[in-house]
Amino acid sequence: MFISFEGIDGSGKSTQARALAHALREDGHDVVSTREPGGSDGAEEIRALVLQGDPERWSAETELLLFTAARRDHLERLITPALARGQTVICDRFADSTRMYQGLSRGDLRTKVDALHEMMIGREPDLTFLIDIDPGLGLARAKGRNGTEERFEDFGITLQQAMRAGFLALAGDFPHRIQVIDGARAPEQIAADILARARLALARHNSTPPPAEVPT
Secondary structure (H helix, E strand, O other), X not given: OEEEEEOOOOOOHHHHHHXXXXXXXXXXXXXXXXXXXXXXXXXXXXXXXXXXXXXXXXXXXXXXXXXHHHHHHXXXXXXXXXXXXXXXXXXXXXHHHHHHHHHHHXXXXXXXXXXXXXXXXXXXXXXXXXXXXXXXXXXXXXXXXXXXXXXXXXXXXHHHHHHHHHHHHHHHHOOOOEEEEEOOOOHHHHHHHXXXXXXXXXXXXXXXXXXXXXXX
8 A cells, every 4th residue: 555644844744654654564564664755766866956955946847847757766666666565655745745836836837747747657645644734833843953955944934834725725636545634733643543544544455356357
């Protein structure tokens, strides 16, 4: 099963992705943890290009091409092989982030984002946890990390507010896949909520028989 985590910067999604991976491993699942941009050698090189430097370093159109290239390499080299081996893949961000950052908030490129995704990726997660949090709190957390990958945080609160609204709208578009999680609670409560939902989804996923082969 392919599970992704989404949310604005500072929402706690990375912490919760790690917590879920640990809990599912204790349940006996073979779990691969990964992230975007990144997850493969080529994609990690692109990550440094898009997450560091001046906020205006790249246009939204160039970002879209870079993120798509990174995702394609990630999909080919890590995600698809892991799923083929029967492993559960937990990914910190996937295509929904591109739909928001470049498709909505940065460049109003949603049509191009979706077209490129269909052409080059063609895969959605089976389940997405959207950690919802107040943009002001999320930005304060993100900036408080004092890391080197703060290019998007440097766009300020306006981008984070647009991102939150966009993510919630996306959850309305894909209710079968995206589950909104209240991120204002204690981390332990959030983790317990996510684990319960993931266990239920995995049980349903694993009980579904594979599709019948179509004669050729």
